[in-house]
Structures are given as C-alpha cells and as structure tokens.
Amino acid sequence: MSDPQAFQAETRSWLEENCPKSLLGKGGGGIVGTWGGRKWKPESEDQRLWLERAAAKGFTAPTWPKEYGGGGLSKEEAKILAQEMRAVGTPPPLIGFGLTMIGPTLLQYGTEEQKLEHLTKITRGEIRWCQGYSEPGAGSDLAGLQMRADDKGDHYIVNGTKVWTSYADEADWIFALVRTDPKAKKQEGITFLLIDMETPGISVSPILLISGSSPFCETHFQDVKALKSNVIFKEHAGWTVAKALLGHERSMVAEAFGGGGGSRRSLADRARAYLPGADAEGPLPDATLRQDIARMEMDTRVFGLTMQRARDAAKAGQQPGAESSIFKVVGTEINQRRQELLMHIAGPQALGWEGEGFAEEELQGTRDWLRSRGNTIEGGTSEVQRNIIAKRVLGLPD
C-alpha cells in the first residue's frame, strides 16, 4: 500500500458520497442485509443503488482480484475499508455464501473460465449461492454422502437429497458434493459440482426450526442434468475442495461470533434494566449474575485476542498456527453461553414468543437463543471439531 492515510481519506470520502443517506447506521448483523440473486427484491431503491455502486467500485469483494469484479485491495487496505465503513455507518453492500464460501474456494481451485463465469456475478449480487453438503444419512460423517452423479459423457445425471441447505428456496446456484465413484473409498469417490437451481428436477422444501424460522431446506434432485464443465478441481477429488471450503465456512462462523458485545448495549447495562434495586451505576445487586457477566466479557475478550494473534501471524506471512483450529468450537460455544446469559439477565421477560407484553429486543432474544443451539451443530459439530484437534493437532491415534 502506497500511503495508508491517503487511502483512508479517499475511502472515507467515497463512502460518504456514494452510500445513500437513508442506509447509514443500518449496519445489519447476522443474516440481515443484501443477499442479492435473481429472486432478490430490494427493500428500497437506495439499497439497490448502494449494491450497484459498491460492486462497480469492487467493494463487495474488496480483496478479490479486479478481473473478477473484486477491489484488488491488500489485506491492510481491506482492513481500513472495514474500519471506514464502520465509522461512516454504511451497511455491507452485499452478504452471502458466494462471498464467504464458494468465492474463496473458486479463487483457490477454479479454472480461469470458472472464475470469470461465477465470481463476477457473485460480486454484482446477481447470483445467490447455497451449500449442498449434508444429507439425511450424512451429517457429522459427511464423507458418507450418497447423492449420485452418474457419468453420461459431457454431463452427469444427479439423484439424491441434500439437507440443511441454507436458503435453498432463495438461491440460484448450489455447490454440491456428489458421489461419482461408488466403488472407491468414501472420501475418494466424491466430486465438487456446481448446479443451477433452475435445472429441471430440483425441488426445495423449507424446514421449520425450533426458533420458528426456516433458514434451512431439504433439496431433492431427481434426474438432474449437470455439465461436467461445472466440476471444481478434479472429478473424484471433491473432498479436498470440500475441506478447504469448510475452512472458509468455519472461519466465517468464528468471525461472526468473535466480536461479542460489539457496539451493542453492554451486558451490565441490560442487567440494570431488569434487576430490581439496581442503580444506574455501581455494583449490580445480583453477585452471581455480575460474575457471569464478567466471565462472559473476559472470555469474549480472550477469544478475540486469540483471533487477533492468528491474524497477526498471517499478516507476517506465517502459516496458520494451531490456534486457528479452536475458533469454531470456542466462537460458537461462547455465543451459546452469551445467549443463555441474556436469557438469565432478562428473567421471565426472556420468555416471549410474539405479541403483547414483550419488547422487540426480548422477542428477538428468544429466537436468537434457540437459533444459537445450532451453532455447535452446523458447519462441523463441536464433537467433530474436537476430533480434528485431537487427531491433527495433538496427534492422538484413531
């Protein structure tokens, strides 16, 4: 980077000029935001405009190369951009699995043609992606997947069922793991395949969760034709690609929870609102809750410092250390504990499902708590993650 200060000033004024005022401060978090895709209906003209301008500037995928629609920024520049976006209060112009999962994977394993075809559409928000990994009979034992792709020369015919496909009902393309060699050892007969969701034979049914929402679907494939030109990396070598993508997914999940409190109201301030006899300042009257809040803040901070340690090592060009293997487990378990602590803080007011007598934040808290129980299951259960640490990092035998 030539001059960080110049870049910062330039970025600041670009953001101020180009992000519509109506969007400022609507940072969004988690799943709130612009997902894009063929079926996307912008909530406002400003939202559409912000995506269009940011994409043209390369700011939807700041570190991707420019030839694929990215911004071509260095990590340092991207960090400055993120800081400036926070400072100005701009929402992310685009979110989704294209940017966080399949995009980085294509950059690593895609052919030039595949990159040109798919990455640009991702950065412009034209195509929304979903993930076809788990199956009814292949959860933690992902390599046991059975969805068949039979070789028909220049294409495959795909049959089977994927489950927990996030937002499959709104997605345009799916990146899927399929079995191309049923006779090989289970990890060796898998291919990583991209399939257009509009292909005849695909049907999607959303799954209602305990939190009341349906972010996941069951996706059925019946005699679906998929071109071989959409194989990523090599036929039968999909497991390698799958693991790389899981790495991106797990670091994304960890990042999402690493911030902890962020700019949200502090846990102690929330507690003051619910504890009888709590003053505006001074020690909280509930000593146990006070300890629990301190523990949560401290654990979150130590986790944040550990992620920083990994980032600083990466910046210095070192290989990811052993510390990065713990992120998924720790990040998700901290988030679950945080959601439970928020329930304890709110007491009976944490029990609302909908309707009268509960604040919006309380109703959301109920859903967030329920949703968080899935954090340690999705993207590799905590048990699978611990197996990975035991085997790969600690060298404990099978």
Place this chain on the structure above:
Amino acid sequence: MDLMQSEDQELIAKTAADFVGERSPIARVRALRDAGDPVGFSRELWKEMADLGWVGIPFAEVHGGADLGLAELTLVVEALGRGLAPEPFLSTVLLAGQLLQRSGDEAACAKWLPGVCSGDTILALAYQGATSRYEVFSPAVVATAKGDGFLLTGQAIQVLDGHVADALIVSARTSGEQGEASGLSLFVVPKDASGLEIVRQSRVDDRNAALVQLSDVAVSASDALAGIDGGGQLLQETIDRATIGLCAEMLGGMQHAFELTLEHLKTREQFETVIGTFQALKHRAADLFIEIELSKSAVMAAARAADGDDVELARYASLAKAQCSEAYVRVTNEAVQMFGGVGMTDEYDIGFYMKRARATELTFGDAAYHRDRWAALGGY
C-alpha cells in the same frame, strides 16, 4: 498492539527453552526438596541466568539491566515455568525489583539493582498479612512514627524467598484505613535489621517462602520508596505486572504438564490399545489444548499492555490471571486423572505441576477475585 513475537523475542524464548530443557529438569526441584536444601534453589544457576542477561531484563541499563519489558521477561519466565525452576524470579525481579525500578527512587535503585542484575542480591516483598487474602492495601504491619523515622511492627506471610533475601521491601500502614491505597508506605529493610525475625515456611508446592515478624524495626522516612503514605498505587501496579509474569510461569507449567499427559495418552495401553484412542479422553485433551491457546493470547496481550503503559493494565492483568488460573488447574487436574493411579504417586512428576497450579491460582487472586475486579473496573 501486535500479538506476535519479534525475531529477538523468538531467540530469547528458544534460548530459555533450551536452557530449561538441558539444565533445569523437574528432577532438580525434586532433589532440592528431598534434600531439604536450606536455600531451596541453585545460586550457581541463578548467577548463570544473570550472566545470560535474564535477571536484568526489566531494569535500566545504568544499573546493569537490559531495559526491556514484560514481553521479553514473560518469555523467560514461561520457559522456567515449564521446569518449575525455583530460582527467585518472582520475588527478586517481578516483585521487589520492579517495585524499585518503578519507584523512581534513584538512590535505592543504585544501591540494590546492580546486585540484582549480577545475580548476587536476592530481594523479597513483604505485603500480605494472614488475613489480607488478596487485598493489596491491607498489610498486617503498622508503622508508628518515632522521632524522624518509624517503627515497624507486625507480620507478613509467605514472603517469597524471604529466607534468603538480602533485603525486604515491607508494606506498612503509616496512616489511613485498611483497604485504602493512601497511607501505605513501602520501606526497604535490610535482612540484618534489629527486630526482624524470618522463619522459613513450607508450602504444598515447595515454592520458597518465609514468615516475617517485625518488632519495632526502626526505619527512616528516606527508606520509603515513593515516599511516606505514597506506596499504595506503586504496590498495586507492581503486583499487576508481577501477576502477568506469574501468568507466564503458569503458561509454561500448563504446557509442560499437557505435554506429559499427551505422551502418556499415546503410550499407556489398556483394553489392548493406547488410551489416547478413546474419544472420552480425546475430547478432554482438545479442551485442554483450547484453554492453553487462549491462555497464550491473554499473557501475550497483557505483557504488551504493561509495556505500553496501557491504562488498562489492571484489566489485562485480571484477564490473564482469571484465564490462566482456571486453565492451569484444569489442565493439571485432568492430567492426574488421565495418568490414573500413577498420577497420585510422588514418583511421577505430574503431581508437582498440580500442586504448583493450585498455589499459583491462589497467589495474587483467583479467577473469581479477578472477575470481581474486572466488573468493578467496568463500573458494575
């Protein structure tokens, strides 16, 4: 702050690790204990550590030090913690030495620090009474004005390396109420002062400590570092820095204890297989690994915060101590459990680590104490 090590720091860490591996195995600690050694550590080895420049790391060059910080010092202490080296780093360098250095009392520094840096002088800090618990501002020594000076009377417990110290720094109340920072004075008292009685104590973890009785020990106002009534804040800051140093020792200890445990899991056979194949043990081992990685980050950040004179020094010290206290105890409790019956024998080394883990947990405040302090510092 950047959470990574410079090349110089990596070199210090490697040199220290090699030194401990070759010269300070746990067998040395065992032999000192079994012999009932009157010193309890090796003066020769201490001198070598001084010659290597480790003892003088945080002290000014003019006094023979290296003028470096906790980022470097913690690397050495971590390595020594792996072998539970009994040399007086905590007492002489982290506590009394840092207290002198940070007091800005040039005369006192010139008198004591060159000897510390050369490995010839041992210092100790006497600040805790039998009922002080973790309270820094509640010593059991009272200073009564007499003429131009003061008479010190009272008791200090578990004064680390007090039995061989050439001088003690004694925290005494000169005015004000117990629990208050103001009214505390820190007097330098030479070991041969009249009215001073030092009796060696025996602790579960074999760390060297002494009970110090003071009966009308005469000191002058100029013996008070940071002035009469002005020592409270200096004492608290020094203990925060020493706490971060102690956390580094704990980090070294938990890593070594974990390595011993992993080795056991990979070699001990039961049910016709090594026990490390059992998922019930694998997952627990993974959890211990997680706690150690988190502890590393906390220590690294705290040391850097202290070196940067971060206003959040107290919070970082509490963060690191809460994390390391629970991690070290958990790692060593689990270690003994995974070793099984032999883990309970004195013959196996793992018990030394479990004892030290508990002792360090209960030094400078346990995790609950530091969470409480974190909350207070956060205004709740």
